[in-house]
Amino acid sequence: MELSRSSIQGLVREIKEEMFSDIDPYTFVSPSAYDTAWLAMIPDPRDPTGRSMFKGCLDWVLNNQREDGFWxxxxxxxxxxxxxxxxTLACVVALKKWNVGTREVQRGLAFVNENTEKLLGDHFPRWFAIVFPGMIDLAHEVGLQIALPMQLGLSMNIFGERQSILEREELVGEQFPPLLSYLEVLTPTDDKLIEESITKDxxxxxxxxxxxxxxxxxFMATGKRECLAYLQSLxxxxxxxxxxxxxxNEDLIQLCLVHQLQRLGLADHFAQEIDHILTHIHRNYQNQESGRGSRTASATQLHKDSLAFRLLRMHGYTISPWSFCWFLNEKKFQDHLEKNYEFFSSVMLNVHRATDLMLPGEYELEEARSFSRKLLEKSISIRNGDWSSLKRMIEHELSVPWITRLDHLEHRIWIEDKDMNALWVGKTSFHRLSSFQNEKLKxxxxxxxxxxxxxYRIELEExxxxxxxxxxxxxxxxxxxxxxxYFAIAASNSLPYDSVVRMMVAKSAILITIADDFFDSHGSLHDLNTLISAIQRWDGKNLYGHCKTIFDVLDDLVKEIAAKQLLSQGSDITNHLQHIWHETFNSWLVEAKWSRNHYVPSMEEYLTTGMTSVGAHTMVLPTSCLLTPSLSNHKLHPNKYETLTKLLMLTTRLLNDSQGYQREEEQGKLNxxxxxxxxxxxxxxxxxxxYVKGILERKKKELLQHALIDGFSDLPKQCKHLHLSCLKVFGMFYHSSNRFDSEDTEMLKDIQQAIYSPINVGKTSKHESHNQTFLANIKTWI
Structure with missing residues (x-):
């Protein structure tokens, strides 16, 4: 059910009060039923009659069984x-040990017996092979009867794999997490565990x-005071x-929260809160670089550092790649990652994502990207149902470059993903966003x-x-x-609900497509020169036919943008808008004359004109005047274009040409x-x-530098983001094929997902009606 704008704003206020009012970061992470149950099992040595040392943990187990019987x-x-x-097994063992919660124990056992085969599938990870059989053995020790209805072969495989692991691995060897970290499910006969082994590590x-x-x-095995002090502190x-x-790591918790807000498409609602967190994180990294901090070579540290790098760089902070590429200088740690690549796949995914934001000369990021990609490709080659959601994310990351993804659709993927509340992987489970916050955010x-x-539906109809x-x-x-x-601008940028920019960019793009086609193939040179003269004078009185239609639409669009700018900013930009459109139309005329006269320009001559004729700046600069803060008027003059704008003009031309050359060759054009x-x-x-893609890759890095890093461009931040969105749109259209000029089935699915299909498809007849409208009109629109 769609909520109103006021309801959404009310929910935002509610979440801000509950999540950003000096709340303990630990409350963002769900408690672990497994670990809580193990603390509940510890007997109180001061009570000879037998009771739990941590009664609060036992009470938590009693009070937190799920409706379906599991924990x-x-x-x-x-x-x-x-x-x-x-x-669930740990919880029922804890309850049975203290003879409480008989009903809860029976429901828990029923859940395990009825759901193991369904949840497990055909494959299981290393941690499950160690822990699950150990918990079944422990349940038997306390007198619980487990009758798993699994296939005999699968059951034998789990227990056989556990035995193989126990015989093959050292207590603290090359595997991660080490075998000793699963001490709770290892019996005294397993590798002859003794007190010295525990003390050593x-x-x-x-x-x-x-x-x-x-x-x-x-602690139960040794009675060590250090262990007790740790548990009491916990x-x-x-x-x-x-x-x-x-x-x-509390900074990691905060970063994960920012990451969740961003991935869910909620960052604009929490801009101040996000900025507060990132300012704090950035200060910590500055202290670290100046020698006032320390770093340990661990997977959690790498996860945090790579996530921090990406978020800080996306928000304009200056941060060195070495803030997370330090692992490239840690050969032993690299070997550790490679040997345990499957367990560290979520860490490598964050490393790979961080390298999406590579700037010129950052060769360490190229090395980190190559290393992480190799391990990610290896990890998805293994069939393992437990991490199916993570694998889909990895496959998406590797197959769809970040620069070609549209934000709106990325938000949908994350909202619909079944593990969208997973923060980072732990020993036997993900650290997950707590149910309370997760439900509110979802x-x-x-x-x-x-x-x-x-x-979007209303605007598209308009x-x-x-x-x-x-x-x-x-x-x-x-x-x-x-x-x-329209889809391209709506899905590429999370503009405010009531932004007029979407419609102005869409109208500009439509007009550019039509006028470009007119100059390419339909208009005579006489018609083209007549139209250019009219645009130069900005007077369409003597025009007729298609020339008049194109001019009238252009004139109306310029007047509409200028009027909105005058109303909101108090300045008249009509002459500037007319000039930029004249520049663009004139570039089409030059290319039309080249084509019809069979003139072959030099590559430099071609790019000088082609950067203008692609029309990217014609969409971005005029509409940037409608953003807040507004673009300065002088930035609309060709001699005043920022480097960022020139890079956008070049990269979009190269993207267009790398996939559009076949169509243009058929039309007798050059690119x-x-x-x-x-x-x-x-x-x-x-x-x-x-050759073209080599240039493109270098120029994209320069564009990212000017779009993301403070101090490289004088343009307002929203304007810089609009430039970046435009690049991503061209990347989406022209990355691997010319999707703009094809009836791409996947494109139609994307459009439906972006504008028509609700998050849970078919939940109301109204949404089904929207889908039918889309399908009925698709042939007309394309």
Missing amino acids: GECDGHGRPTIESLPA LNLDGSLFQSPAATARA VQRCPNGVPPTYPM KLATADYEFRQSI LTRWFKKWGLVDLGFAREKTIYC IVLLYLKENPEADIKDSIA
Whole structure:
């Protein structure tokens, strides 16, 4: 059910009060039922009659069984995961040990017996092979009967794999997490565990690998004061259920929260809160670089550092790649990552994502990207149902470059992902966003997404009426790309609900497509020169036919943008807008004369004109005047274009040419790919495309530098982001094929997902009606 704008704003205020009012960061992470149950099992040595030392943990177990009979955190859609199986067994063992919760024990056992095969599938990870059989053995020891209805072969495989691991691995060897970190499910006969083995690897804080469960078992086995002090400190800090790791990195928790808000499309609602967190994080990294901080080579540290790098750089902060590329100088740690690549796949995913934001000369990022990609490709080659959601994310990351993804659709992927509440991987489970915050954020994200869709549908209908009103539908020669143009701007940038920019950019893009087609193939040179003269004078009195239609639409669009700018900013930019459009039309005339006179320009001559004729700046600069803060008027003059604007003009031209050369060759036109072949007769088409893409990669890095990093451009931040969105739109259209000029099935699906299909498809007849409207009109729109 779509919420109103006021309801969404009310939910935002509610979340701000609950999540950003000096709240303990530990409350953002769900308690671990598995670890809490292990603390509940510890007997109180001061009570000979027998009771739990940590009664609060036992009470938590009693009071936190799920409706379906299991314990443990759910995935993003409220469903139990494979993690719930050992968690439920640990809880029923704890209750049975103290002879409480008979009904809860029976419901828990029923859940395990009925759901193990369904949750497990055909494959299981290393941690599950160690923990699950160990918990079954422990359940048997306390007198619980487990009758798993699994296939005999699968059951034998799990127990056989556990035995193989115990025989093959050292207690603390090359595998991660080390075998000793699962002490709670290892019996005294396993590798002859003795007190000296525990003492040797005990952390300074008294924990065993910062695992509450393993430390609880270590204390029960040895009675060490250090372990007890750790456990008491843990319960004091987390009285309502303990986390899967303690202590947790509080900066990492905050970064994960920012990451969640951004991935869900909610960043604009929490801009001040995000900026406050990132300013704090950035200050910590500055202290670290000046020698006032320390770093340990660990997977959690790398996860945090790579996530921080990406978020800080995306928000304009200056941060060195070495803030997370330090692992490239740690050969032993690299070997550790490679040997345990499957467990560290979520870490490598964050490393790879961080390298998306590579700037010129950052060769360490190229090395980090190559390293992480190699391990990610290896990890997805292994069939393992437990991490299916993570694997989909990895496949998406590797197959769809970040620069080609549209934000609105990325938000949908994250909202719909079943593990959208997973923060980072732990020993036996993900650290997950707590149910309370997760439900609120998911509700807000869904409402925000569907409210945007309702706006997009209304605007698209208005745009279609505008297209018909001006007779553009009857021209006959032009590509009809109304829905493509609107979809591109709506899905690429999370502009405010009531932003006029979407419509102005879409109208500009439609007009550019039509006018470009007119100059390419339909208008005579006489018509083209007549139209250019009219635009130069800005007087269409003597025009007729298609020339008059194009001029009238252009004149109306310029007046509309200028009027909105005058109303909001108090300045008249009419002359500036007329000039930039004249510049663009004139570039089309130059190219038309080249084509019809069979003139072959040099590559430099071609790019000088082609950077203008692609029209990217014609869409971005005029509409940037409608943003707040507004673009300065003088930035609209060709001699005043910022470097960022020039880079956008160049990169979009190269993207267009790298996939549009076949169409243009058929039309008798030249582009940079074809010109390279003419100037280099020994080269083939692959050489030419590689040459163009090489330039493109270098220029994209420069563009990112000017768009993201403060101090490289004087343009307002929103204007810089609009430039970046434009690049991503061209990347989406022209990355691997010419999607703009094709009836791409995947493109149609993307459009439907962005504008019509609700987050949960088919939940109301109204949404089904929207889908039917889309399908009924698709042939007309394309």
